[in-house]
Amino acid sequence: MLVEDDLVELVGSRELVLPHAAGAEVVDAEGCLIIPGLVDTHVHLAQALLRGVVPDNLTLIPWLRNWVWRLQGVYDESDARASAALCILEMLKTGTTSFIEVHIHTRYGFNGIAELVERSGIRGVLSKAVMDMKGYAAAENALPPGMVEDREACVREFKQMHSRWAGRADGRIDVWLGLRSAGAVSEDLYHEAAALAREYDTGITNHVAEVREDVEYYRRAFGTTVSGFLERFNLLGERRVYAHCVWVDEDDMKKFAATGTTVAHCPSSNMKLGSGIAPVSDMLRHGVNVGLGCDGGPSNDAYDMIREMKTAALLQKVRTHNPDTLTAWDVLEMATRNGARAMGRLNRLGSIEPGKKADLVVVSLKRQSVSPLSNPLYLLVYAASGADVRDVMVDGRFVVRDGRCLTLNEEEIIKNSNKHVERVLAKAGLSTDLVATT
16 A cells, blocks of 8 residues: 555555555555544543543433533533543544544633644544533433533534634544534524534534433424434434434434434443444444444443444344344444545545545554454454554554554643543542442
């Protein structure tokens, strides 16, 4: 493979490529597998700091209301930046080269996070959180004061951040609208968000049908199904990425497929919170674009897309009692091509082809856990983890080499995360002792 500047120039046999590579640096990848950069379609940058903090015996709404929102509601910009740095470091070192962040609250400091993305070398969609209500489904006033945002301020900040950051870092940064979940966005704001997305030619992301309470809310508040709710507010279409979609039916799948709407499947998060199993194999059969997402630190505990591929494949086999229902190739496509399509960048990302961006991951197949060297695809999906990633390139530039991040200070980020989690717990009136015994 020949990479020139930020693009893959040539792919083929050694005899084909080497005559065109005079003077190029040669990277020896013997015993390794080279894959396209992985695309995480649902990320909470601010939640990496909460890994291991939140109890593992709660369903979604009390998990959010009593813990996650309570903690995030005391963040300041330095806390959020420390969390984002930890998350981005983990993503890069485990082979994720592109991501879609769902909610950046005003209190997190959009500019600081965007600057971090720019410096790190990763490719990211940063979505400004948009809301004008305080509930979650039937739970009124579920959001604590620290997480509540003003509608006009949300819209104003989205416009400012889109003007400042969309297309920056040689096109690696995009700015979308991140709608809050059911019960936190009014009908009027849904309409406004759809109009803004058209005006600014940008994307929308949100949590949809994650739990049964969501579906009940759509039915009660709007008299619609899941897809009917999205259709009512003109929220279906390309670069419309909805996380979870656990509780969708066949009609929903058909509408998603017909409009090019993406589902971000987050199997580890859904399993840990007991939310249910998304019917992913049925979605794919109907033609829905399904990407993969790691979600957040307290609901997954890892931002490792290689591990998430295995989880996704195995979970659908169990759901359908059919080992052929979701293959290793299917989940690799979900993590690469489908993710690129979700971002609206399939023409530039998601596969290794001449003319596409040189977002590449070198996975070593030399450790005992990925030996003997046999079918490399099976080894990648079922045996490997992010720990097997050796090198990562974004835009033709190495950001990880021999397992070491070249753009971020690893020791400083880890040390800083330990300091900030103690700080956040203290501000929220919690302690590590309480967390450990809860």
